[in-house]
Amino acid sequence: QDKVSIEVPRYSAAIADMSQGGKTEKGSITFDETETAFLKSGGYKLAFGDTLVEDSDEVYLKDPDTDALTPLTRVASTPTDQQYTITAEGLIESTAANNGKELLVTYVWTEQGTETSFSGTRRPTAFKFTHRFKLIDDKTNSEIQCQLTIFKALGGGTLDVSQERKKANTSTMDLQVMEPDRTPENPNGYAMTIKFGI
Template sequence: MEPLVFDGVGTVQVYETGGKLKFLDDKITKVTLQLQFDWQKVMGGDSGYAFHYTAQDLADKASIEIPRYSDILAELSQGAESEKGTVNFDETEQGFLDATNGYTLKAPAKFGGTLVATSDKVYLKDKDTGKLTELTRAAATPTAEQYVITADGKITSDSANDGKQIVVTFKWKKENATRSMLSGKRRPKPFKLVHRFSLVDDRDGKEVPCQLTIWKALGGGTLDVSQERKKPTSNTLSLEIMEPDITPENPNGYAVEIIFGI
């Protein structure tokens, strides 16, 4: 085949060892595969050249750069455990006590969640010093040192606190949410990676379908969940290439395969 210039990105597919599709992303920014073969020289006599070379362990390097987070990516790169279910969020809000309507918490309604009972704490905030004075929860008819909160998050207090600024800390819960859990004993599981992309044949300008397959890989690298203003994060999934099993799909037990539709 004619030489091709590698300048495509394409999509990445990750399959579990049983063949089930685990991860698919078409917004990757970089896929790297650097194949490396090294020798150890065996010297002897007076010559400056080696008379034998002993092959060293293969040092192939592969990585994927992805500019967004997913719980599946956390599983692949860090061995995280993911689950769907009900989760609690820790929230803080600031507002003012209206003489008629008090103050109603915004986060539960905004995100379709519900307030966790008895998780709330309310503080009066001094407008000059910023000092916080904690109020005590009451069942009904609060004094100036107390507040009442309903199940939907409406807070009221004594008329002496009308117009005053409050700080509220509370928990709210949401069903059918996603949780990524990372243990100190975590370890990623092996997977098969397929990088499907296309290149352009400079001879005739036609698109050439290409595919990189790493038959058995182990994840690692840096999963970046930090936040910085006006700067997106980028995650690097480093791959350790492993010796694969011999299967009907890979009868020769190749570790890496690159195919070109030309």
């Protein structure tokens, strides 16, 4: 079976949708965050506290020797050593007795962005693929217009999202060239055509 492979050196939501059966939506999305910090006089401000999701925060004291976590209880005001307060902007405060102690905080914050969801059961659907590109004539150094058309393709592929600094995120898609339907646009039922402007 004929195949066409595409690799993009970044994460591509469009390729995720076509190759993995993903569903990408744009709007308000949430992130799960974990921060560690030492509590100071005047409190500790969460990095994304300005968009903190209400009641999503959990605060723990971290033991310096065992790393054991002791939960603190959120209160509206006047906390004790086992309690803390947090403002709508993400400023955490406790008692002076907890100043200098290490905190571990988990919370959820929100931002406008895109989210791609994978159900594990949704399969990609067939589509028409058209790729326009240019080649250079070695003799004349002039541009030659080109177009590749696959009249019916089914996408598959991989998504590689890495946090390693030297490893790029990549999206790959392998297009399965399928037998197309005969249409007014493609009366001969060709699976694929390539055109050169020469």
